[in-house]
Amino acid sequence: MTHRLGYLKETPSQTAGPYVHIGLAPGAAGFEIYDQKLGWDIAGPNAAGERIRVEGVVTDGTGAPVKDVLLEAWQANAAGIYAHPEHAGEVEDGFRGWGRVITDFSTGEWGFDTVKPGPVAGRNGQPMAPHISLWIVARGINVGLSTRLYFDDEKDANAADPVLNLIEWEQRRQTLIARRSTRDGKAVYRFDIRLQGGDETVFFDI
Numbered sequence: 624m625t626h627r628l629g630y631l632k633e634t635p636s637q638t639a640g641p642y643v644h645i646g647l648a649p650g651a652a653g654f655e656i657y658d659q660k661l662g663w664d665i666a667g668p669n670a671a672g673e674r675i676r677v678e679g680v681v682t683d684g685t686g687a688p689v690k691d692v693l694l695e696a697w698q699a700n701a702a703g704i705y706a707h708p709e710h711a712g713e714v715e716d717g718f719r720g721w722g723r724v725i726t727d728f729s730t731g732e733w734g735f736d737t738v739k740p741g742p743v744a745g746r747n748g749q750p751m752a753p754h755i756s757l758w759i760v761a762r763g764i765n766v767g768l769s770t771r772l773y774f775d776d777e778k779d780a781n782a783a784d785p786v787l788n789l790i791e792w793e794q795r796r797q798t799l800i801a802r803r804s805t806r807d808g809k810a811v812y813r814f815d816i817r818l819q820g821g822d823e824t825v826f827f828d829i
Contacts, residue, residue, distance in 0.1 A: 665696060665737040667717025672701025672741070676811040677772065677801065678734030681726060681759065684819030688731025692761040696722045696735065698754070703741035739774070739810070745785055752780035752787070759816065768826045772814045775800050790825055798824045 666674075677696075681689045698720050699705045704713045706720040714720070726733045737755075745751040752773055759768040773781050781787055781800070790796045801812035816824045 664717075665698070665719060665722035665735060666700070667715065667719065669715040670700055670718045670738045671715060672738040673810060674736065675739045676734060676736050676806070676809060677755065677814060678732065678811065679801075679814040679816060680731045680733070681761070681816045681818065682731075686820070688726075689761050689818065690726055690728055690731045692726040692731070692733065692759060694724050694726075694733055695758040696724070696737075697756040697758075698737065698740040699743045701738050701741045703743040703753075705743070742780055749785055750780075750783070752777050752784040754784075754786075757816075764818075768818075769829050770816070770824055770826050771799055772801050772812070773799050774803065774812060776803050786827075794822075795825055798822060 681692045681694075683689055697705075700714050700718050700720065702713075704710050706714045706718050722735055722737070724733050724735045740753045740755060742750045742753055754774075755772045757770050757772060759770070771786065773784070773787065787796050787799065790799075798817070801814035804811050804813065818824070
């Protein structure tokens with residue numbers, strides 16, 4: 624029996640819920656069911672380039688930290704190459720270019736260690752500035768949010784980036800820029816994500 628689409632009711636939506644960590648980051652939820660943590664090792668020990676720390680906090684519309692967030696990160700290596708079967712042999716052994724982290728349940732802070740990515744080729748070969756793509760889910764979010772993290776010490780590359788230039792207002796573009804500092808001799812980039820409000824982070828419909 625077939626049904627016409629117009630007669631079907633919309634399936635109810637559901638947020639990520641309080642159990643997202645059990646399924647996607649079980650170790651952080653106290654379930655040691657895997658020999659290796661899923662997605663924590665982004666660059667691996669053999670990756671070339673500058674070792675960096677990326678960290679921040681996710682806040683809601685009132686400015687309060689959201690403490691049950693899960694973030695996934697995708698990036699190229701320092702040469703601007705993604706870990707993909709098409710590029711077999713072009714990335715370092717152990718470089719995954721993908722990671723999964725969660726916020727601290729007490730403070731809402733999140734962070735990961737990796738290497739700073741290089742510029743990558745976009746559509747029609749147009750170069751894109753070094754960046755890390757982020758996908759965010761949490762209780763209260765029906766659909767995962769996609770955004771990008773750019774680096775404040777890549778001003779020339781950022782100015783020419785085709786994605787950043789799609790954002791009309793400079794103030795809005797600044798919500799995608801991570802700020803560099805140094806801690807114990809290591810570069811640290813701060814990237815706070817705001818889900819709502821006047822300084823809401825730019826999210827992409829992809």
